Amino acid sequence: xxxxxxxxxxxxxxxxxxxxxxxxxxxxxxxxxxxxxxxxxxxxxxxxxxxxxxxxxxxxxxxxxxxxxxxxxxxxxxxxxxxxxxxxxxxxxxxxxxxxxxxxxxxxxxxxxxxxxxxxxxxxxxxxxxxxxxxxxxxxxxxxxxxxxxxxxxxxxxxxxxxxxxxxxxxxxxxxxxxxxxxxxxxxxxxxxxxxxxxxxxxxxxxxxxxxxxxxxxxxxxxxxxxxxxxxxxxxxxxxxxxxxxxxxxxxxxxxxxxxxxxxxxxxxxxxxxxxxxxxxxxxxxxxxxxxxxxxxxxxxxxxxxxxxxxxxxxxxxxxxxxxxxxxxxxxxxxxxxxxxxxxxxxxxxxxxxxxxxxxxxxxxxxxxxxxxxxxxxxxxxx
Amino acid sequence: xxxxxxxxxxxxxxxxxxxxxxxxxxxxxxxxxxxxxxxxxxxxxxxxxxxxxxxxxxxxxxxxxxxxxxxxxxxxxxxxxxxxxxxxxxxxxxxxxxxxxxxxxxxxxxxxxxxxxxxxxxxxxxxxxxxxxxxxxxxxxxxxxxxxxxxxxxxxxxxxxxxxxxxxxxxxxxxxxxxxxxxxxxxxxxxxxxxxxxxxxxxxxxxxxxxxxxxxxxxxxxxxxxxxxxxxxxxxxxxxxxxxxxxxxxxxxxxxxxxxxxxxxxxxxxxxxxxxxxxxxxxxxxxxxxxxxxxxxxxxxxxxxxxxxxxxxxxxxxxxxxxxxxxxxxxxxxxxxxxxxxxxxxxxxxxxxxxxxxxxxxxxxxxxxxxxxxxxxxxxxxx
Numbered sequence: 001x002x003x004x005x006x007x008x009x010x011x012x013x014x015x016x017x018x019x020x021x022x023x024x025x026x027x028x029x030x031x032x033x034x035x036x037x038x039x040x041x042x043x044x045x046x047x048x049x050x051x052x053x054x055x056x057x058x059x060x061x062x063x064x065x066x067x068x069x070x071x072x073x074x075x076x077x078x079x080x081x082x083x084x085x086x087x088x089x090x091x092x093x094x095x096x097x098x099x100x101x102x103x104x105x106x107x108x109x110x111x112x113x114x115x116x117x118x119x120x121x122x123x124x125x126x127x128x129x130x131x132x133x134x135x136x137x138x139x140x141x142x143x144x145x146x147x148x149x150x151x152x153x154x155x156x157x158x159x160x161x162x163x164x165x166x167x168x169x170x171x172x173x174x175x176x177x178x179x180x181x182x183x184x185x186x187x188x189x190x191x192x193x194x195x196x197x198x199x200x201x202x203x204x205x206x207x208x209x210x211x212x213x214x215x216x217x218x219x220x221x222x223x224x225x226x227x228x229x230x231x232x233x234x235x236x237x238x239x240x241x242x243x244x245x246x247x248x249x250x251x252x253x254x255x256x257x258x259x260x261x262x263x264x265x266x267x268x269x270x271x272x273x274x275x276x277x278x279x280x281x282x283x284x285x286x287x288x289x290x291x292x293x294x295x296x297x298x299x300x301x302x303x304x305x306x307x308x309x310x311x312x313x314x315x316x317x318x319x320x321x322x323x324x325x326x327x328x329x330x331x332x333x334x335x336x337x338x339x340x341x342x343x344x345x346x347x348x349x350x351x352x353x354x355x356x357x358x359x360x361x362x363x364x365x366x367x368x369x370x371x372x373x374x375x376x377x378x379x380x381x382x383x
Numbered sequence: 384x385x386x387x388x389x390x391x392x393x394x395x396x397x398x399x400x401x402x403x404x405x406x407x408x409x410x411x412x413x414x415x416x417x418x419x420x421x422x423x424x425x426x427x428x429x430x431x432x433x434x435x436x437x438x439x440x441x442x443x444x445x446x447x448x449x450x451x452x453x454x455x456x457x458x459x460x461x462x463x464x465x466x467x468x469x470x471x472x473x474x475x476x477x478x479x480x481x482x483x484x485x486x487x488x489x490x491x492x493x494x495x496x497x498x499x500x501x502x503x504x505x506x507x508x509x510x511x512x513x514x515x516x517x518x519x520x521x522x523x524x525x526x527x528x529x530x531x532x533x534x535x536x537x538x539x540x541x542x543x544x545x546x547x548x549x550x551x552x553x554x555x556x557x558x559x560x561x562x563x564x565x566x567x568x569x570x571x572x573x574x575x576x577x578x579x580x581x582x583x584x585x586x587x588x589x590x591x592x593x594x595x596x597x598x599x600x601x602x603x604x605x606x607x608x609x610x611x612x613x614x615x616x617x618x619x620x621x622x623x624x625x626x627x628x629x630x631x632x633x634x635x636x637x638x639x640x641x642x643x644x645x646x647x648x649x650x651x652x653x654x655x656x657x658x659x660x661x662x663x664x665x666x667x668x669x670x671x672x673x674x675x676x677x678x679x680x681x682x683x684x685x686x687x688x689x690x691x692x693x694x695x696x697x698x699x700x701x702x703x704x705x706x707x708x709x710x711x712x713x714x715x716x717x718x719x720x721x722x723x724x725x726x727x728x729x730x731x732x733x734x735x736x737x738x739x740x741x742x743x744x745x746x747x748x749x750x751x752x753x754x755x756x757x758x759x760x761x762x763x764x765x766x
Contacts, residue, residue, distance in 0.1 A: 002746050003544075006536050008567045037688075044533030045559055047743040056535035084566050085534060089601050091626050092563045095650050099560065099623070102653030103683055105690045150427030151468060152439035154391050161386075176428055177482065180475045183467050184391045218472050219602065219631040240482070243474050245628035248602040267478050270485030275658030300486055305420075307488045360430040363385050 005052050013059040017080040019113040020097050024075045025106030025276055031075035034107060035064050038079055041100050060085060088121040090247045109279040112287050119325045123254050127261045127295040128328025129353055136171045136208050142354040142380050146362055149176035155185045159193035166201030166209040168373020173198055174238050175214035177265045188228060195233035210235025212263055216243055226258045236261040242268030246292040253293020264294035281312040286319020296331035296355050305337030310349060317350055331355045340365055340376055347383050388435045396442040400463040402496040403480050407458045408489030408659055414458035417490060418447050421462055424483045443468060471504040473630045492662040495670050502708045506637050510644045510678040511711025512736055519554045519591050525737040525763050529745055532559035538568045542576035549584030549592040551756020556581055557621050558597035560648045571611060578616035593618025595646055599626055609641045619644040625651030629675040636676020647677035664695040669702020679714035679738050688720030693732060700733055714738045723748055723759055730766050
């Protein structure tokens with residue numbers, strides 16, 4: 001054995017560990033072998049028999065806390081890791097949870113259980129459900145949200161749509177996630193015009209309404225666009241962590257100079273949930289979204305033009321609200337190919353702590369966009 | 384129809400478009416419907432019948448350029464998009480290619496064909512294959528690389544390993560990708576000690592050798608750690624774009640104040656390639672790695688402890704070298720559970736333009752690490 005010992009003292013490691021629940025596909029023997037492999041692969045990534053006795057084996061290796069049959073052909077393994085190997089970094093935490101294991105078949109992250117000291121490393125959502133309710137003076141009812149689009153309209157035209165949406169009583173009016181800084185609607189001008197339009201409508205109705213600017217952008221520009229949005233009077237920002245990384249969203253959430261509610265968008269995250277090899281819907285759209293500071297999480301509603309099942313959506317809802325110490329609960333915001341006729345079914349599934357996100361559907365109900373929005377709002381308020 | 388027209392002039396759009404080749408699973412009818420859906424979903428994300436005639440339909444909609452049977456139960460669709468909707472942003476380019484489509488089942492991105500004007504938006508790798516060869520004075524032979532680990536060793540112990548590796552003639556000695564800023568080996572001290580150790584060994588052998596620091600970190604710290612690494616004398620940096628985003632890697636590559644070779648690590652990217660729903664190996668580990676400025680791309684070798692096939696690895700190699708205008712070709716760096724006995728088979732598969740990445744395997748050959756490295760180098764040089 002080439003490495004005979006290490007001078008790293010065991011005192012550097014606390015007894016506090018976080019746990020990851022993995023679903024492991026295969027026979028019992030295969031699944032157990034995968035569990036053992038994760039303990040090594042996600043930590044030392046080194047032949048176990050070449051690791052000396054002592055602190056590395058005792059503290060750095062992952063540890064199988066439990067292993068049991070789960071569903072047909074798969075097993076549940078709870079594996080714990082020392083807090084210290086995540087180094088209080090969200091990026092390294094993600095790497096320990098699923099970095100190399102993402103490249104191995106039949107491993108799915110089903111749940112995260114963070115120790116209290118690791119949770120203390122993260123501030124979480126600034127507003128959360130209650131904070132958003134307070135901002136929008138919406139004590140109990142579901143919130144109403146829509147998106148300005150289609151891409152290709154001018155800033156003036158998009159701002160006019162935003163104005164009509166706000167006049168119709170929409171709580172949150174967001175950029176479509178494909179609107180960034182295209183030639184037909186430059187970011188700076190769009191955000192200025194849309195924020196102004198929503199504020200103007202809000203003054204007319206007497207109802208609070210937030211314009212949410214999409215700041216998903218090249219890394220160096222994300223913070224800059226967030227500040228521009230804030231300065232222009234936007235009431236929130238939207239970011240796609242699948243494109244810019246979860247940690248950049250966390251930075252935005254913790255930045256007191258921004259201090260706006262954050263919507264997280266699922267673009268480019270689909271591959272994680274659409275196979276046996278990835279993360280559960282509740283982990284990526286619920287737990288990680290909260291940990292990274294989103295106040296609301298957008299995901300495709302069941303029965304729309306995407307593929308999520310009702311169960312998968314309920315799993316996300318569960319993860320947005322389950323206890324996570326000081327990390328606030330956040331709003332689920334199901335959307336994608338929805339129509340007004342689905343409002344009752346959705347209320348039944350999601351309850352009142354919900355943001356309805358309806359885009360194209362608002363254009364289908366009748367010829368007057370403002371009236372369509374008012375109809376939508378009344379429909380929700382009377383349920 | 385609520386939106387009757389747009390004042391956006393067609394002159395804002397050039398005729399230059401980029402194309403994405405998708406593999407679409409299902410019957411011909413289903414696959415064609417998916418192709419049509421992508422044209423809308425990835426652009427306007429709006430009911431097509433509510434989009435007015437004119438510029439949006441003519442330029443913003445995706446366009447099916449070809450559609451044909453491919454393999455059993457899947458079809459090949461080449462879809463083009465206006466350059467302008469990608470807004471010269473790598474982030475928005477990724478969003479157009481696969482943002483929402485990632486959430487829909489049975490869609491796989493198989494190839495990217497960027498127009499020349501869109502390619503001009505990206506600088507690509509600073510060094511590429513030839514640049515790395517020049518740095519390492521290795522005209523034709525494969526390069527040799529290894530990683531310092533296991534996590535849990537002290538900085539001094541890791542630096543001692545780095546020294547032995549360099550003394551044994553390794554060209555590039557990288558941090559294990561799990562080493563960030565843990566209590567047992569803080570980033571600043573590790574990088575300083577390892578860079579010094581590798582430089583010292585290099586002076587002794589007279590052979591160039593680069594220490595490559597892992598700078599995957601919370602977003603705000605990535606650039607800072609890159610600068611610290613540069614200042615400490617590191618010869619390269621490693622980053623995992625699956626964790627911090629592709630665009631952050633691009634920024635590092637384009638930053639003249641850093642100017643170091645970049646290794647890209649595949650952590651957290653596995654879910655993209657392990658299902659019918661994602662991106663081809665060549666796209667994510669080849670084309671996107673190049674576009675985002677990596678000089679070498681690390682991926683799991685076939686036959687190791689990961690699941691990639693020989694064909695999939697060859698697809699990556701193809702993508703690292705195929706013509707892409709001014710975007711340099713880069714080194715494939717297969718690794719993961721490799722042993723010295725596989726060197727001949729790998730040379731046969733990959734040819735000479737290859738970085739051998741062997742970690743634990745170097746500890747298995749014999750009791751002397753330096754001798755093991757020398758043996759490895761001789762083995763490669765004589766092939």
